[in-house]
Every structure is written in structure tokens, then in C-alpha cells.
Amino acid sequence: MAIGFFKKVFTFSSEKSTDAIVVEELTAEEREAVAAASLPKPRTPDLPVVADPVLPEEMDTAGGPASDDAKVRDDEKASDEVEQAVEPDSNELDLVPLSLLEAEETASAEVPAAEIALPKGFSTSKIVEPEPEAPQEKLSWFQRLKAGLFRTSSQLTGQIAALFTKRKLDDDTLEELEDLLIQADLGVETAMRVTGALSSERYGKDVTGEDVTRIMASEIVKVLTPVAKPLALDLNHKPHVILVVGVNGTGKTTTIGKLAAKLSGSGLKVMLAAGDTFRAAAIEQLKIWADRTGSGFIGTKLGADAAGLAYDAFEKAKAEKSDVLIIDTAGRLQNKTELMAELEKIVRVLGKLDPDAPHTVLQTLDATTGQNAMNQVEIFRNVAGVNGLVMTKLDGTARGGILVAIAAKHKLPVYFIGVGEGVDDLEPFEADDFARAIAGVNP
Ligand SMILES: Nc1nc2c(ncn2[C@@H]2O[C@H](COP(=O)(O)OP(=O)(O)OP(=O)(O)O)[C@@H](O)[C@H]2O)c(=O)[nH]1
Numbered sequence: 001m002a003i004g005f006f007k008k009v010f011t012f013s014s015e016k017s018t019d020a021i022v023v024e025e026l027t028a029e030e031r032e033a034v035a036a037a038s039l040p041k042p043r044t045p046d047l048p049v050v051a052d053p054v055l056p057e058e059m060d061t062a063g064g065p066a067s068d069d070a071k072v073r074d075d076e077k078a079s080d081e082v083e084q085a086v087e088p089d090s091n092e093l094d095l096v097p098l099s100l101l102e103a104e105e106t107a108s109a110e111v112p113a114a115e116i117a118l119p120k121g122f123s124t125s126k127i128v129e130p131e132p133e134a135p136q137e138k139l140s141w142f143q144r145l146k147a148g149l150f151r152t153s154s155q156l157t158g159q160i161a162a163l164f165t166k167r168k169l170d171d172d173t174l175e176e177l178e179d180l181l182i183q184a185d186l187g188v189e190t191a192m193r194v195t196g197a198l199s200s201e202r203y204g205k206d207v208t209g210e211d212v213t214r215i216m217a218s219e220i221v222k223v224l225t226p227v228a229k230p231l232a233l234d235l236n237h238k239p240h241v242i243l244v245v246g247v248n249g250t251g252k253t254t255t256i257g258k259l260a261a262k263l264s265g266s267g268l269k270v271m272l273a274a275g276d277t278f279r280a281a282a283i284e285q286l287k288i289w290a291d292r293t294g295s296g297f298i299g300t301k302l303g304a305d306a307a308g309l310a311y312d313a314f315e316k317a318k319a320e321k322s323d324v325l326i327i328d329t330a331g332r333l334q335n336k337t338e339l340m341a342e343l344e345k346i347v348r349v350l351g352k353l354d355p356d357a358p359h360t361v362l363q364t365l366d367a368t369t370g371q372n373a374m375n376q377v378e379i380f381r382n383v384a385g386v387n388g389l390v391m392t393k394l395d396g397t398a399r400g401g402i403l404v405a406i407a408a409k410h411k412l413p414v415y416f417i418g419v420g421e422g423v424d425d426l427e428p429f430e431a432d433d434f435a436r437a438i439a440g441v442n443p
Contacts, residue, residue: 141419141420141425141427142433142437144394144395144419144420144425145394145395145417145419145427145433145434145437146437147395148367148393148394148395148396148397148398148400148419148437149394149398149400149434149437149438150440151397151398151399152184152185152398152399152400152401152438153437153438153439153440154440155184156180156181156184156213156216156438156439156440157209157213157439157440159180160177160180160209160212160213160216161209163176163177163180163209163212164207164208164209164211164212167206167207168204168205168206168207169198169199169202169203169204169205169206169207170203170204174195174198174199177191177194177195177198177212178191178192178194178195181194181195181216184401185370185371185399185400185401185402185404185405186220186401186404186405187401187402187404187405187406187408187409189223189405189408189409190219190220190223190404190405190408193219193222193223194212194215194216194219194220197215197218197219198211198212198215201215213439213440213441214439214441216439217435217436217438217439217441218435220404220431220434220435220438220439221431221432221435223404223407223408224403224404224407224414224429224431224434224435225431226407226411227407227411227412227413227414227429227431228413228414228429228430228431229413229414229415230415230428231360231362231388231413231415231416233268233323233324233359234356234359235268235323237354237356237357237359238317238318238321238322238323239271239314239317239318239322239323239324239325240323240324240325240359240360241314241317241324241325241327241350241354241357241358241359241360242259242324242325242326242327242358242359242360242361242362243275243310243327243329243346243347243350243358243360243361243362243384244256244326244327244328244329244362244363244364245329245343245361245362245363245364245380245384245386246331246363246364246365246376246380247331247332247366247376248279248330248331248332249331249366250331250364250365250366250369250376250392251364251366251390251392251393251418252276252328252329252331252364253276253282253285253286253289253328254289254392254418254421255362255364255390255392255416255418255426256272256286256289256326256328257286257289257292257293257423258416258418258423258424258425258426259326259416259426260272260289260290260293260295260326261292261293261423261424262426263323263324264293264294264295265293268323268324269296269320269321269322269323269324270293270294270295270296270322270323270324270325270326271295271296271297271298271313271316271317271320271322271324271325271326272286272289272290272295272296272297272298272326272328273297273298273299273309273310273313273317273325273326273327273328274286274287274297274298274299274300274309274328275306275309275310275313275327275328275329275330275346276306276328276329276330276331277300277301277302277303277304277305277306277309277330278302278303278330278332279330279331280302282328282330283299283300283302286299286328287299292423293423296316296317296320296322298312298313298316300312306329306330306342306345306346307342307345307346307348307349308349310327310346310349310350311349311350311353313325313327314350314353314354314357315353327346327358329342329343329346330342336379340379340383343380343383343384344383344384346384347361347384347385358385360387360388361384361385361386361387361388362386362388362389362390362415363376363377363380363381363384363386363388363389363390364389364390364391364392364418365377365389365390365391365392365402365403365406366392366393367391367392367393367394367396367398367399367400367402367403367417368393368396368397368398368399369399370399370401370402371402373391373402373403373406374402374405374406374409377389377406377410377412381410381412386412387412387413388412388413388414388415389403389406389412389413389414389415390414390415390416390417390418390426391403391414391416391417391418391429392417392418393418394417394418394419395418395419395420395425400434400437400438401438403434404438414429415428415429416428416429417429417434
């Protein structure tokens with residue numbers, strides 16, 4: 001999916017170059033000569049590099065700034081050399097032997113294009129461009145939520161309908177209902193709430209599947225309403241620091257981009273900090289989100305000390321009077337212990353700069369991972385002090401029931417849900433909407 005994201009950002013820059021047309025009309029050896037002269041330039045990120053910031057008390061955990069500066073200069077010199085070797089200056093292209101260019105005329109004059117023996121993958125016939133597809137009407141976010149939760153809701157309502165075929169409500173059916181609610185990841189507590197409510201209303205009477213799904217939806221609303229809260233920003237303490245944590249691939253960086261778009265779109269000054277120094281693409285990805293959302297950006301070298309980056313980011317956001325600083329973090333390091341230690345250090349370092357920082361610690365949860373999400377909350381909550389959740393990928397094959405179980409157990413606010421990869425695909429969490437979507441109940 002990240003590749004799709006980059007295609008979206010870079011699509012406009014990938015127009016077909018005229019060289020490709022020249023290459024298709026030359027013979028095989030000619031093509032090799034021309035191709036060797038026009039290899040594409042390797043992408044070297046033009047990120048603002050902050051010399052690896054090191055706190056006095058953290059000296060033992062990171063290389064000193066000097067060694068880093070020299071290393072940065074060497075890196076830049078090295079990357080310049082690489083660029084020069086691979087990307088010939090424009091006048092070098094003039095060195096393409098004249099014979100090649102002349103050969104082009106004679107080749108096309110002597111041998112009809114249809115008879116040139118081209119290597120596999122090339123053709124001389126004109127490529128017929130497919131008709132552009134009519135733009136598809138984008139589903140509303142609620143339609144995408146319903147679609148994402150369809151597997152859970154259809155399974156639940158189907159099993160409930162099969163269980164309650166005009167039967168009098170008795171202990172056996174209540175027990176079977178409890179089992180299927182637990183299998184839908186709703187959690188034991190919510191399953192017992194639903195069977196308890198149903199029993200008090202309909203025990204010993206006829207009950208239909210609709211009765212059960214209605215009561216189930218209303219009990220889920222009662223569990224979710226207390227956690228459906230807006231993310232409070234304390235703008236008296238600028239910058240309001242939002243630390244985003246979560247397992248790799250759960251949508252941290254994407255969610256940060258979406259949050260930045262909402263905040264900067266409402267006129268707030270936002271700074272993004274690439275605290276995931278473990279994955280190069282994450283640094284570049286966040287830089288792209290910063291550019292797209294008009295946010296400030298601070299990054300550092302791959303492998304640099306993330307806590308030091310967080311320290312510098314806070315200082316820079318303060319100096320630039322940013323309203324909100326959003327810090328990305330690594331979703332994985334060599335091992336979980338290292339990851340947890342890094343998160344603890346980031347929180348500790350921020351706390352030295354502002355006793356209340358980080359003001360919000362958001363954890364992203366991937367809705368398609370089901371029960372795993374519960375385990376992840378337990379781990380990250382203890383280490384980083386998670387005080388809010390974002391459930392992402394609810395437009396995918398979500399197993400959204402787990403959010404109900406997490407809400408019942410942890411009572412953590414769920415601020416937003418992700419319903420797509422787009423910058424606008426982040427919606428405030430609504431208890432009613434979610435309950436209706438999961439119970440397959442229409443408004
Ligand atoms: N369909 C869908 N895809 C999403 C959503 N949120 C994020 N993604 C995709 O999930 C993939 C991972 O997202 P990232 O933001 O890179 O996740 P991350 O947690 O930062 O990953 P690491 O940097 O590896 O820790 C990307 O392809 C995103 O486009 C969502 O709500 N819906």
C-alpha cells in the first residue's frame with residue numbers, strides 16, 4: 001500500500017521520457033549503448049539532516065556530534081560521487097557515436113520496423129492506450145466502514161439468525177449466543193452484557209434474530225460511548241506534543257499525515273518529527289506528508305538516536321512557535337526490548353523539556369489483526385503511557401469487534417478511525433456508527 005502512496009505522490013513526475021521512443025527504434029547493441037548513457041539518477045533523499053543530537057546525560061548511547069558531522073560530509077561526498085558516476089552530464093549524451101544516430105535513419109530506411117528482431121518485452125507496433133476509466137464514485141466513509149466491517153457483521157447476523165429461528169429463549173441459546181459473540185472478538189464482558197440484557201427482556205419468550213441484533217447494537221453503544229471522545233489539544237502549552245506509537249505497519253506515519261492535514265487545514269502550525277529512525281522509507285514518507293500538508297519537518301540520519309531527535313524536535317517546534325508537534329516512532333527494531341527501551345527514553349527526554357509532555361500518546365491499531373490488537377495495547381500502554389487510540393484499516397477486511405473488547409477492558413479514548421489510505425480517510429470515532437456497522441443494523 002505504501003508503494004501505492006508513493007505512486008500517487010510521484011505519478012506526476014513519471015512522464016514517459018523521449019529517450020524511450022529513441023530506444024525502441026534502435027537495434028539491440030545500439031539500445032545498449034544509448035541505455036548505458038542514460039541510466040536514471042538514483043534517488044538520494046534531500047532531507048534536512050540534523051547532526052545526531054545527543055543529550056549530555058545520554059552521551060553513552062550515541063556517537064558524538066563531531067564524528068557524525070564528518071560522517072555526514074563523507075556521506076554527502078560519497079553520494080555526489082555515486083551520482084556523478086551514474087548520471088552523466090548532459091554533454092556526455094552528445095558522445096553517443098554519430099554512427100548510432102545515422103544508423104537509426106538507415107535502419108529505419110533499410111528494414112521495415114515490423115521485421116526488426118526486438119528482444120522480448122519490446123514491440124514496434126503502436127501501443128493502443130486503453131480508454132481512461134470513468135472516475136469511480138468514492139464511497140462515503142460510513143459506506144467504507146460498513147464494507148470494512150461487513151465480514152464481522154454478516155458473520156454475526158447470519159449466526160444469530162440461524163440460532164434464533166422462532167425459538168423460546170432458554171439457557172442453551174443464551175450460552176450459544178455468548179460463544180458466537182466471543183468468537184466475533186467482542187470480548188467476554190460485552191458478550192455477557194448482551195446475553196444479560198436479552199435474558200432480562202425476553203427470557204422464556206419467542207425471540208427473533210432482529211431482536212437480538214437490536215439489543216446487541218444497543219449494548220455495544222453503551223460500551224463505546226464513554227470512549228468516543230475528541231482529541232483535546234492543550235494549546236496553552238505550545239507545542240502540544242502528540243507521540244504516535246504502534247506496531248510496524250499499523251498506519252502510524254499515514255495517520256500522522258492525516259492528522260497533520262486536519263490540523264494545518266484548520267490553521268494550526270504543525271511540525272512533524274521523523275522519530276522512526278529504523279526504517280529509511282518512514283523518514284522519507286513523513287517528509288512527503290509534511291510537504292503535502294504544509295507542516296514543518298525535522299528528521300535525522302538512519303539509525304540515529306530517536307530520543308535525541310525528539311529532543312531537537314521539541315526545541316525546534318518551541319522556537320518556531322508550532323502549535324502541535326507530532327512525533328513518529330519506530331514500529332519495530334531489532335527486538336521488542338530495544339523498541340520498548342527506545343520509547344521509554346523518548347518519553348523520558350520529552351518529560352525533561354515539559355513535565356506534561358508528551359501530552360497525547362496515540363497508539364495505532366490495525367483493524368485487520370483482531371485479537372493481536374488487544375495484546376499490543378497492553379504492551380505499549382505500560383511502556384509509553386498510551387492515552388488514546390486510532391483504529392486503522394477499517395475499510396479493509398476488518399475484525400472490528402476487538403475495538404469493543406479493548407474499549408470495555410482498557411476504557412481508552414478512541415479518537416479516530418482510518419477508512420482508507422487517502423489524506424482525508426480519517427474520521428472521528430462515533431459509537432453509534434460503529435455499533436450499527438458491526439451489528440449490520442441500518443440507521
Ligand atoms: N486501507 C487502508 N490502508 C491504510 C490505512 N492506514 C494506513 N494504511 C496503509 O497501511 C500501510 C502501512 O502504513 P504506515 O503508515 O506506513 O504504517 P507504519 O505504522 O508507519 O509502518 P512502519 O513505518 O513500518 O512502522 C501503508 O500502505 C498505508 O497506506 C487505512 O486506514 N486504510
